[in-house]
Amino acid sequence: MxxxxxxxxxxxxxxxxxxxxxxxxxxxxxxxxxxxxxxxxxxxxxxxxxxxxxxxxxxxxxxxxxxxxxxxxxxxxxxxxxxxxxxxxxxxxxxxxxxxxxxxxxxxxxxxxxxxxxxxxxxxxxxxxxxxxxxxxxxxxxxxxxxxxxxxxxxxxxxxxxxxxGAGQTVKAANQLIVAVNIQVLAEAVVFLENAGVDLGAALDVLGGGLAGSTVLNRKKANMLNREFAPGFRIDLHHKDMGIVTDAARAVGAALPVGAVVAQLVASARANGDGSLDHSALLRGVERLSGREAK
Amino acid sequence: MxxxxxxxxxxxxxxxxxxxxxxxxxxxxxxxxxxxxxxxxxxxxxxxxxxxxxxxxxxxxxxxxxxxxxxxxxxxxxxxxxxxxxxxxxxxxxxxxxxxxxxxxxxxxxxxxxxxxxxxxxxxxxxxxxxxxxxxxxxxxxxxxxxxxxxxxxxxxxxxxxxxxGAGQTVKAANQLIVAVNIQVLAEAVVFLENAGVDLGAALDVLGGGLAGSTVLNRKKANMLNREFAPGFRIDLHHKDMGIVTDAARAVGAALPVGAVVAQLVASARANGDGSLDHSALLRGVERLSGREAK
Amino acid sequence: MxxxxxxxxxxxxxxxxxxxxxxxxxxxxxxxxxxxxxxxxxxxxxxxxxxxxxxxxxxxxxxxxxxxxxxxxxxxxxxxxxxxxxxxxxxxxxxxxxxxxxxxxxxxxxxxxxxxxxxxxxxxxxxxxxxxxxxxxxxxxxxxxxxxxxxxxxxxxxxxxxxxxGAGQTVKAANQLIVAVNIQVLAEAVVFLENAGVDLGAALDVLGGGLAGSTVLNRKKANMLNREFAPGFRIDLHHKDMGIVTDAARAVGAALPVGAVVAQLVASARANGDGSLDHSALLRGVERLSGREAK
Amino acid sequence: MxxxxxxxxxxxxxxxxxxxxxxxxxxxxxxxxxxxxxxxxxxxxxxxxxxxxxxxxxxxxxxxxxxxxxxxxxxxxxxxxxxxxxxxxxxxxxxxxxxxxxxxxxxxxxxxxxxxxxxxxxxxxxxxxxxxxxxxxxxxxxxxxxxxxxxxxxxxxxxxxxxxxGAGQTVKAANQLIVAVNIQVLAEAVVFLENAGVDLGAALDVLGGGLAGSTVLNRKKANMLNREFAPGFRIDLHHKDMGIVTDAARAVGAALPVGAVVAQLVASARANGDGSLDHSALLRGVERLSGREAK
CATH class of the missing domain: 3.40.50.720 (NAD(P)-binding Rossmann-like Domain)
Structure with missing residues (x-):
């Protein structure tokens, strides 16, 4: 019709x-x-x-x-x-x-x-x-x-x-929360694996096949392996969304201990000039925290 | 042979x-x-x-x-x-x-x-x-x-x-890091969604179909929806593993800002008597932090 | 005049x-x-x-x-x-x-x-x-x-x-940030000391005399020792203030990795029904996280 | 005798x-x-x-x-x-x-x-x-x-x-926990105040006179104002001590949500080459997170 x-x-x-x-x-x-x-x-x-x-x-x-x-x-x-x-x-x-x-x-x-x-x-x-x-x-x-x-x-x-x-917005916010955290922990794992001298490609393959697997891992693996951060979804936009997430969770009394830390790390990425890169560039923040030149 | x-x-x-x-x-x-x-x-x-x-x-x-x-x-x-x-x-x-x-x-x-x-x-x-x-x-x-x-x-x-x-152990540690964090953020999302009055089952379906999808979401969704926490993989064991993760990352100079917070939350779950439950019971910790009786 | x-x-x-x-x-x-x-x-x-x-x-x-x-x-x-x-x-x-x-x-x-x-x-x-x-x-x-x-x-x-x-408000916000975090870490230290079987009163005396000393330690020591949480300054108000802190820091691009976590813990205290207690009652949240009945 | x-x-x-x-x-x-x-x-x-x-x-x-x-x-x-x-x-x-x-x-x-x-x-x-x-x-x-x-x-x-x-060591560990966190939050406040265009010296004076006052603020104020980080107490040593703190707290089942984050930030400072500076140089880490060249 x-x-x-x-x-x-x-x-x-x-x-x-x-x-x-x-x-x-x-x-x-x-x-x-x-x-x-x-x-x-x-x-x-x-x-x-x-x-x-x-x-x-x-x-x-x-x-x-x-x-x-x-x-x-x-x-x-x-x-x-x-x-x-x-x-x-x-x-x-x-x-x-x-x-x-x-x-x-x-x-x-x-x-x-x-x-x-x-x-x-x-x-x-x-x-x-x-x-x-x-x-x-x-x-x-x-x-x-x-x-x-x-x-x-x-x-x-x-x-x-x-x-x-409002429920549609809440689910969208939850989506952005999960995505940001899944990217951040993948980035932490990548720096950990590289610092330990592991073969990163092989490691991500085996990780992806088990309980650690995720759509983020599948879709962002290449970004992380190759340090190619053309968006995709820009950190500036994810920063806006993490503001929505923390405000909305606060409004309904839901605790986000990990979400709140990641919101800071997304904001930090933006403050470091990575705002127009893909959100997989959260990897660069973990590199900076680990004393490595972000590539 | x-x-x-x-x-x-x-x-x-x-x-x-x-x-x-x-x-x-x-x-x-x-x-x-x-x-x-x-x-x-x-x-x-x-x-x-x-x-x-x-x-x-x-x-x-x-x-x-x-x-x-x-x-x-x-x-x-x-x-x-x-x-x-x-x-x-x-x-x-x-x-x-x-x-x-x-x-x-x-x-x-x-x-x-x-x-x-x-x-x-x-x-x-x-x-x-x-x-x-x-x-x-x-x-x-x-x-x-x-x-x-x-x-x-x-x-x-x-x-x-x-x-x-050592590389095998490092990848196993990275696996446990990613799994714990993916469970934790899913738990934060669940409490956020429920507190906001969203239809949780429908929400998890749509989340699972997009970039927020993960093996954790697929396999642990039922645990979270039904508050059934029979193991599976026990929090006590994941607590031991998070000790390995934080020690190993410290040894190679890798920053785990989110991993360290989640290690505390896994330890907290254990201290609250949830050690023999499945690790999806991290949900109970988010409920406690949010002032809800863990079901 | x-x-x-x-x-x-x-x-x-x-x-x-x-x-x-x-x-x-x-x-x-x-x-x-x-x-x-x-x-x-x-x-x-x-x-x-x-x-x-x-x-x-x-x-x-x-x-x-x-x-x-x-x-x-x-x-x-x-x-x-x-x-x-x-x-x-x-x-x-x-x-x-x-x-x-x-x-x-x-x-x-x-x-x-x-x-x-x-x-x-x-x-x-x-x-x-x-x-x-x-x-x-x-x-x-x-x-x-x-x-x-x-x-x-x-x-x-x-x-x-x-x-x-705006500078007056910024300094007030910074004050509330420092106070909340100083209380939170004192609470973490108290639970750590008690769990380890230390004489808490003696320990707080010696801590107060060194670089760990603070106005928070001096003024809130008795609250923590005696679990007396009559306000003082209510957690509900500090919750409002932590909202100001995180919003204002976000607006000027300042990272608050610790402040953001503490904002969540203040919110959690409130969600657990401690909103009308003195902010030193953040101790009760650390007790809950540590699996102890908040006294 | x-x-x-x-x-x-x-x-x-x-x-x-x-x-x-x-x-x-x-x-x-x-x-x-x-x-x-x-x-x-x-x-x-x-x-x-x-x-x-x-x-x-x-x-x-x-x-x-x-x-x-x-x-x-x-x-x-x-x-x-x-x-x-x-x-x-x-x-x-x-x-x-x-x-x-x-x-x-x-x-x-x-x-x-x-x-x-x-x-x-x-x-x-x-x-x-x-x-x-x-x-x-x-x-x-x-x-x-x-x-x-x-x-x-x-x-x-x-x-x-x-x-x-062991109680002496526990109290020493608690001391180092409180000191590290009090320095970290002071550093977060300093970057927040500076980014907002506040007169930092005046702000620290008024903060020091109220509930936000601390021995850390008194003794480290000049380090932060002047970015002079000659030790004092070196970040390398505080890094060792934060390892003791997190291990010891884990051993007695005490939650350190904020302590664990700060342990990561101390480790990050060391990984960024600041290990031989005074621990007040945690300020440099907050500057890096906030996208400012650490001075």
Whole structure:
């Protein structure tokens, strides 16, 4: 069933996602702060809007994909924003990665206007967005999830409803927590193995085959062996996400003794100028702590 | 080619390993501090010895599988031990999990007597030993590894030569480091998700499918969901192993900021009476830190 | 020289501070959300206001003393707040403990209205406020500090100008960081000493006399020896402050590997129901981690 | 009352301590692996020995002051060592800084020979040894402590009996734990304050006057302000001591979540080439983590 969708935020992630919705047969009207991305969407078969209001006015579904909490607050809650312009009954799906607390705040504000919301952050990066193989973690009401499911299926391959408003963001935060720690301990193991004179390639092969195996080990092994840290997922972004993780865990009284240390180490990597490298470059921080020149 | 093997240490791991060597056609003479295990080996087609000296005197290969560093020192280096009784040229394979430093010390002492050594700790637990699907990480000379390879193949499915003397132990230590940290961060994520009201089963499914996926998540998910902590691998043993990890990393100047914190948390689990539970019970420690009654 | 002062926030700290300003000969008009505190100030020789606007309208100096960042934002920046009502040239002194970032934001907003600001958080607790022996850490312009110095001298004994806007809050945050960590390590030492069978009282005496000596050790020794945790300074408040510390350090790119761990342990103490105990009760968390029943 | 004392180990600490015992009227026979230190003791009014046996044969009291656990084991327990040569009833006082476990082992071995022992590590450094103002923490029997008290009083000003065998070492370890952590958090505070643009000298003054005050802050403030890291107490030595702390705490089941992190940071400082600097140079590690060139 074709839907009338407003898509706000046509960045690195938003642009291919909006295009994939067009491909799936939907009527997609995009808005972005800069014009070239709008033009690209039009070229791909979508429609352009001159403002959030213009995009939202006839939409059944509004999707937002912006960088961080303040942008979500401005775009959805602010003057001239989505809630000011959306008709009652509209379904607003925020796919940005932000704190669960902000998603909950958005839901409460929307409810007052009769607008329904889902928080649906994604993982899988630019490649996942282009190829429509994202993982999508969704918080909100079950019936709204059911309604949005066909749209999500046009964007990703793993689409899961994980709980009420904010739950999508919480799962995304947990994802980033686990990934950062799994990378950090792999980095500690690498420096330990190298310092001890072990054949690192052989060691990582055997480690990967047992209980120490992980997707991080599989996908980041080559980065670590070759010290090639072209992103992938940038440390700057993981730094932002670790801020979300520690804030959100604090808000619900969950202890993160290891997560808190790793948040410091991610921040340290950034402070050392590694912010635009892939997050596997946490290895460079362990090298620095171990008195080795980061290669 | 059938070899004459002395097997010292017929415990939970050593007994099935010795039996598997018998099955593979080798002449295996076993010794253990208690008799029933020797009798069992004889019943399985092996031979019994009355002392280490008796077991070792005609052996081409000696395998030791004992609990910890002091036992290795006593059994191999001590009075009446392997080195006093082994003929020059014998290959001594220590499959215990100990510090790399002790393996290096054993190699040096053996060399003085013309005895060759390999350190070859395993992972995979009792089930892996019984089913002959262990992972075996081997340190020592390449030609000695080549000679021992057929024996290892009778015991496990992943058999890798990872470097000189001690390297096998280093890789085993790295394995235990990664496993402990991956469990700990999964536990932190579980408490965070539950406190936030997320559907944990759904969340772990989506997490497992992305970059946060790991063998720990796959194999320990049910333990965490159901709070079933029957071992598996006991926290007491992982506590011993984290002592090896931190000592060995200190010896080679490798920083383990996260590993050191997790070593404390494993010790804390043990101090709280969880030593005989599966290591996935690190979850109980995160619950305690978060003010929840550990279930 | 007598000044006309508006004092907003007559809580546990604000009430005795306002009274001390009255004693020092100033004309103090107080406002609080609840009336009894205003009545008490009037009884002490001060004056009462019916609103922030009413308190501020004729004031030369406005002092605010409220619980946290949102209260400061509301009271100073919000509708009907200080900035809406203060005449250009007024000096607004915020003595609340908040993030440096909010103090900087307040300064910027005030500047647009020609209003001057100082951030001047205090340490020393209720007793220090009553006895006028607070330590006051002041950020802002040197000439504004000089003008306010006589007022501060009526409230405390250690009054230091430490830098530009926000600097007072930064120093307060650093104070709370050091105090929390010094308490935590003392607690770790106490459990270590007791577990080892040492005479704790004798040990703390000798530790206090050497390089391990600290004001925390002197003042909290009795709490720890006797497990008496009546506040003092509550863990709930220190938890709030550790949130300020980690946020503020993150904002300026300073690594807090130990501070971040201790922030988690303070949060854990709170989650375990110790929030209303003195911060020396961090000892109970170390006991829990060590498998001892917190006494 | 003049005693006949054998003094084994005339290093940087032992030499002035032996000389102070001579000054106090005792008959001191010294032994050291190198001759010049023996000659210096003779020149100061003491006596020289040609071996441990020679020094110990007529001694009522034997004092040992050597670098680490292996030296204590060799000098006291080894062939030709103190226990082989001391008459029953001799009092052996080990003033080295070692693990409590080794002190307990020494006591047990001595008891079998009817020899009494005290563990009596010191703090205060070379200057404290020269000026006889050491702090001395003593473990062992109360009556042996009473007998040794006059000797300790010739060496230090703070002399405390803290418990049974090993207790002196435990308190020394606790001292080093607290000192390392207090330095580390001061370093974190310094980088935080500087990054925020605060006047560091003024800030440290106000911090020192409140609950954040400590002997570390008083004595190391100038090192940190001026980045002058001439020892003082070297990071290499503190690294050795943190190894004792973590081992000893592990042995008695005490959790050191913060101590373990700081042990890693001390090790990191050493790995970065700062081992021969004063321990206040932990500041350089925080600077590195914060992306600043360590000055």
């Amino acid at each position: 074709s839907r009338k969708i407003a898509f706000i935020g046509l960045g690195i992630m938003g642009s291919p996602m909006a295009a994939n919705l067009v491909k799936a047969g939907h009527h997609v009207t995009g808005f972005n702060l800069t014009q070239p991305q709008i033009d690209a969407l039009v070229a791909a078969g979508g429609h352009g809007a001159t403002s959030i209001a213009d995009a939202v006015k006839d939409a059944e579904v509004v999707i937002t994909m912006v960088p961080a909490d303040p942008h979500v607050e401005q775009v959805i809650l602010g003057e001239g924003g989505v809630l000011e312009n959306a008709a009652p009954g509209t379904l607003v799906i925020d796919m940005s990665s932000i704190t669960p607390q902000t998603s909950i705040k958005v839901e409460a504000a929307a409810k007052e206007k009769g607008v329904r919301t889902l928080d649906a952050p994604v993982s899988g990066g630019e490649a996942g967005a282009v190829e429509a193989v994202l993982s999508i973690m969704v918080g909100g009401a079950a019936e709204d999830f059911a309604e949005a499911k066909p749209l999500f299926d046009a964007l990703g391959t793993t689409v899961v409803h994980v709980g009420p408003a | 059938s070899r004459k093997i002395a097997f010292i240490g017929l415990g939970i791991m050593g007994s099935p390993m010795a039996a598997n060597l018998v099955k593979a056609g080798h002449h295996v003479t076993g010794f253990n501090l208690t008799q029933p295990q020797i009798d069992a080996l004889v019943a399985a087609g092996g031979h019994g010895a009355t002392s280490i000296a008796d077991a070792v005197k005609d052996a081409e290969v000696v395998i030791t599988m004992v609990p910890a560093d002091p036992h290795v020192e006593q059994v191999i280096l001590g009075e009446g031990g392997v080195l006093e009784n082994a003929a020059p040229g014998t290959l001594v394979i220590d499959m215990s999990s100990i510090t790399p430093q002790t393996s290096i010390k054993v190699e040096a002492a053996a060399k003085e007597k013309g005895v060759r050594t390999l350190d070859a700790p395993v992972s995979g637990g009792e089930a892996g030993a019984v089913e002959a699907v262990l992972s075996i990480m081997v340190g020592g000379a390449a030609e000695d590894f080549a000679e021992a390879k057929p024996l290892f193949d009778a015991l496990g499915t992943t058999v890798v030569h990872v470097g000189p003397a | 007598s000044r006309k002062i508006a004092f907003i926030g007559l809580g546990i700290m604000g009430s005795p501070m306002a009274a001390n300003l009255v004693k020092a000969g100033h004309h103090v008009t107080g406002f609080n959300l609840t009336q009894p505190q205003i009545d008490a100030l009037v009884a002490a020789g001060g004056h009462g206001a019916t609103s922030i606007a009413d308190a501020v309208k004729d004031a030369e100096v406005v002092i605010t003393m409220v619980p946290a960042d949102p209260h400061v934002e509301q009271v100073i920046l919000g509708e009907g707040g200080v900035l809406e009502n203060a005449a250009p040239g007024t000096l607004v002194i915020d003595m609340s403990s908040i993030t440096p970032q909010t103090s900087i934001k307040v300064e910027a907003a005030a500047k647009e209205k020609g209003v001057r600001t100082l951030d001047a958080p205090v340490s020393g607790g209720e007793a220090g406020a009553v006895e006028a022996v607070l330590s006051i850490m002041v950020g802002g312009a040197a000439e504004d500090f000089a003008e306010a110095k006589p007022l501060f001298d009526a409230l405390g004994t250690t009054v230091v100008h430490v830098g530009p806007a | 003049s005693r006949k004392i054998a003094f084994i180990g005339l290093g940087i600490m032992g030499s002035p301590m032996a000389a102070n015992l001579v000054k106090a009227g005792h008959h001191v026979t010294g032994f050291n692996l190198t001759q010049p230190q023996i000659d210096a003791l003779v020149a100061a009014g003491g006596h020289g020995a040609t071996s441990i046996a020679d020094a110990v044969k007529d001694a009522e009291v034997v004092i040992t002051m050597v670098p680490a656990d292996p030296h204590v084991e060799q000098v006291i327990l080894g062939e030709g060592g103190v226990l082989e040569n001391a008459a029953p009833g001799t009092l052996v006082i080990d003033m080295s800084s070692i693990t409590p476990q080794t002190s307990i082992k020494v006591e047990a071995a001595a008891k079998e020979k009817g020899v009494r022992t005290l563990d009596a590590p010191v703090s205060g450094g070379e200057a404290g040894a020269v000026e006889a103002v050491l702090s001395i923490m003593v473990g062992g029997a109360a009556e042996d402590f009473a007998e040794a008290k006059p000797l300790f009083d010739a060496l230090g000003t703070t002399v405390v009996h803290v418990g049974p065998a």
